[in-house]
Amino acid sequence: MAVAQPAKSKATSKNTTNNANSKTKTQMHRRSRTGCYTCRLRRKKCDEGTPMCTACKHLGLVCEYKRPMWWGNNDARRQHKDDIKMIIKRKKLSEKSSHTIQTSVGSIGSPPGLSHSLPTSATFSDPFDRRRSASIDSHFSFNNFNSSPNMPDYGVYNPQIHHTHPDFMFTMSPYEIDVKTERQMFVNDVPTIKESTVSTFSTYHTPPPPGTVLSSYPFDGEWTEQVYSERRESLSEEALNPNFFDFSHGPAMTSRQVDIELEEGDQRLLDHFIQHVLPTIFPILESNQHGSVGSDLVLPALQSNKGYLHCCLMIAAQHYKATMNIQSEEIDNDIMRHRHATILALCDALNRDENHQQILEATLGLIFFQCCVGRYDDSLPDIPWHQHFQAVNSLVTKLDLPRLVSDPSETLAQTPFNMTLTAWIDILGATMQGRAPIFAHTYREKHLSQGSSSLGLRELMGCDDKVMYLISEIACLEALKREGLDDITICQHVHALGDQINLTEVGETGPKMPFNANGSLSPKQLSRNITDAFRLAARIYLCSLVPGFSPSQSSCIGLVEKLTHVLQHIPSGPGGFDRSLSWVYLIGGSVSVAGSSFRQFFSDRIAQLGDAASFGSFGGVVSILQEVWQQTDSFQPSPSATGSTEVPYISWRDTMQMRGSDYLLI
Known part of the structure; x- marks a missing residue:
């Protein structure tokens, strides 16, 4: 090559030309940052006193050690710097009239607040005592396909969500x-x-420009x-390692x-x-x-x-x-x-x-x-x-990574990142090719183990490890079906795996918007939503293995509608997480029939991603689904058929193979 x-x-020199x-x-x-943000803005050394540094205390300034929202905006920084200069100027003028300041100190108002950050947990004491509102989310069961999800109206309030809010950074x-x-x-x-x-x-x-709609x-x-209530719950989220x-x-x-x-x-x-x-x-x-x-x-x-x-x-x-x-x-x-x-x-x-x-x-x-x-x-x-x-x-x-992560006698202080990424590619990549994952035995051992079963898949890509292990099992079942497994045995395995999927959602209350009251992202709730999405996609994948499966069956339509409802609770746009859900969109979209709310929802998500929707795995999913839908929508029942008007299942994998495509859509 x-x-x-x-x-x-x-x-070129004066006399010769040289290379x-x-x-x-x-x-x-x-660079590790130190000192309060007010001193950093003033470019002054900070003694990092608590609850206020000496400089801010002396000048009566707001002292903030957590990164305020105005810090990432140049215009806001300049405005705050001007405010500080004005406060310092007034302070010096006041000190010249010491007699006046001493006699009127009780009547002088506090300086204007320098932080536009949203309220912290300290300001929420009263509302915490209020009665928790009833949940608007429904519980999804494997067999209850036809219940209609309760869709709230998301078009009224459009706050500016900054993923860099201090509470979002935790201890990092x-x-x-x-x-x-x-x-x-x-x-x-x-x-x-x-x-x-x-x-x-x-x-x-x-921070996005004013008027940007992020959620x-x-x-x-x-x-x-x-x-x-969600803010209160976020304070008790598990500690991040x-x-x-x-x-x-x-x-x-x-x-x-x-x-x-x-x-x-x-x-x-x-x-x-x-x-x-x-x-x-x-x-x-x-x-x-x-x-x-x-x-x-x-x-x-x-x-x-x-x-x-x-x-x-x-x-x-x-x-x-x-x-x-x-x-x-x-x-x-x-x-x-x-x-x-x-x-x-x-x-x-x-x-x-x-x-x-x-x-x-x-x-x-x-x-x-x-x-x-x-x-x-x-x-x-x-x-x-x-x-x-x-x-x-x-x-x-x-x-020897598979043994290290599955042997109970091995006590690993940290999870090998390369094995976690390998598992993610292995499991979803197996579904791309209709084969069993290479390390399926390792995932099965992890799933059945009584101790810690985490491979770090939840931390890496948002979906709970148990759900990913079951997707591995479904891929194994599909591989057996392609090898000629009889229909009765397939249905038995489908039923057993459906029961296993049920166990992963015990105690789950359904999706909620993954933001705390202060506008910061809640990684824990985001993971719950992503797990819900992968769980529903796994159910669809499992149902597609049942002999005689059709996307127009009411059970499948119900699953697609529920998946659409869950995906509405995952942040969209270039700063969202749609591109991390390419496999979910592929599985759900491939069985969405004409008139399904999923199609319009997916179109909206493409528009919100802009140019980013045309490359990477997400771009591949967009291309494949458009072709699958074109074939599905052009289906016309034959007059000589048995009377069934069910839409045939057109496999997205077959479509890829006909195009000569060899994508990994994860």
């Missing part, structure tokens, strides 16, 4: 990533011009009472510096990856453990793992091509050059039979990152995901 050579900079190599050096580090230290680029030109190996620039990429999302709530007395995963890079660090030397073109790709791709991968994990995706997984791997670095640069080029809708030979060359370099690095490491964790990490990146940014209509040559997964199977087995 031809590998494009990086361009070289040129410099000059231009390289850039990237430095990324995680806020940080930003600084990318320092040093560029120096050499003429005949003599250093000449040296340039240095620093770009800051914050792990906090910039919807019913706004009335009942809603007010409900959100106060920021060190839940072992990312194979050693213990979590409070600061980290990465030095990478790249050619100028690759530097631009790395900047694009950090700024535009990194914030979009593993959004569920990021909502649970703020910052861990960048600081504990991606950034250290970029430095220590050559194959992983080239993989990320390839993904950056693909993302740039997809988002900018660019068709050029240059960007295609970048994609293929780094794709080739990634494979070469992996083959070299495999031949040396060393660094198995790094090879596994890079190979999983090749599979999963493609699901995030790849285009389903890209014609560039590539290796199918399931061929990469054969290498994953070998590496995971060589590292």
Whole structure:
């Protein structure tokens, strides 16, 4: 395969023309913030006194140690800084008239509040004592398909939801990533011009402009009472373990510096990856453990793992091509050059039979990152995901990860992240191909174990591990059906698995909007909603194995309607979580008949995602469902048929195979 050579900079002296190599050096580090936000805004040293630092106490300013909502908005920062200057000016003027200030100190009002943050838990004491409102959510049972869900009106209240509210960050230290680029030109190996620039990429999302609709709530007395109750519940959510995963890079660090030397073109790709791709991968994990995706997984791997670095640069080029809708030979060359370099690095490491964790990490990146940014209509040559997964199977087995996570005698302090990601790809990837998952036995042991059964799937992708294990069992049943299992035995297994699914929803009360009263995201409720969505998709997948299944059966229509209801409780748009639910949309959408509310709902979600709906797994799902629906809607009952007018089940997998598509839609 031809590998494009990086361009070289040129410099011309007075007498001769010399070639000059231009390289850039990237430095990324995680900065731990200290001091209150008011002192930071004033650029003053803070003594971090509690409950107020000395400076804020002396000046009568609002002292905040949790990141206020105005911090992420430049205009709001400037306004607050002006307010502070005015307060300080008044303070100094007042001190000059000491006699006046002493005699009137009791009548001076408090300075204007500097924080526009929503109320904290301390302000909710009275409403906590109110009677909890009745739940508006219905309980979904396996057999009660026809009950109509109670649909609340979400179009009245549109608050600004910021996922970076202080209460959302829990105990994680806020940080930003600084990318320092040093560029120096050499003429005949003599250093000449040296340039240095620093770009800051914050792990906090910039607050959306005024008027942006990010979510919807019913706004009335009942809603007010409900959100106060939910706020109260959020205070007692289980403690998050920021060190839940072992990312194979050693213990979590409070600061980290990465030095990478790249050619100028690759530097631009790395900047694009950090700024535009990194914030979009593993959004569920990021909502649970703020910052861990960048600081504990991606950034250290970029430095220590050559194959992983080239993989990320390839993904950056693909993302740039997809988002900018660019068709050029240059960007295609970048994609293929780094794709080739990634494979070469992996083959070299495999031949040396060393660094198995790094090879596994890079190979999983090749599979999963493609699901995030790849285009389903890209014609560039590539290796199918399931061929990469054969290498994953070998590496995971060589590292003995299945035994480590399932052996009761093994007491792991942290869950191996690579095994968790492998399980996610393995289970849902098996449904893509109609086969049993490679490590199905491990998942079955975890499901049946009496002790801890978590593989970290809930922490990684939102769905409870038990539900994922059952999806693995359904995939095994489908594999047996394809091998010729008789209809009676299939129905028996379907009934047994349906009972197992019932057990996973014991105590569940149905979906609720995953936001606390202060507007912050509730990771626990988000996980419940996502688990509900996967559970219903699993039921649909299971029902599709029953002989004679038809999407027009009332039981299937009821399941699709309930799935639509649950999906309405998951945040949408570019900052939402729809792209983490591609498999759910595929399974539910493939059996939604004409006139189903799911179709209109899905169309709305596509519109809210904008350009992001056209690439990655979600883009593949959109393409497949459109074709499935076209075939389903064109069905006309034959006059010579047995009298049945049921819509035939057109398999989404058959549609993919007819198109020659080989996607991994997760």
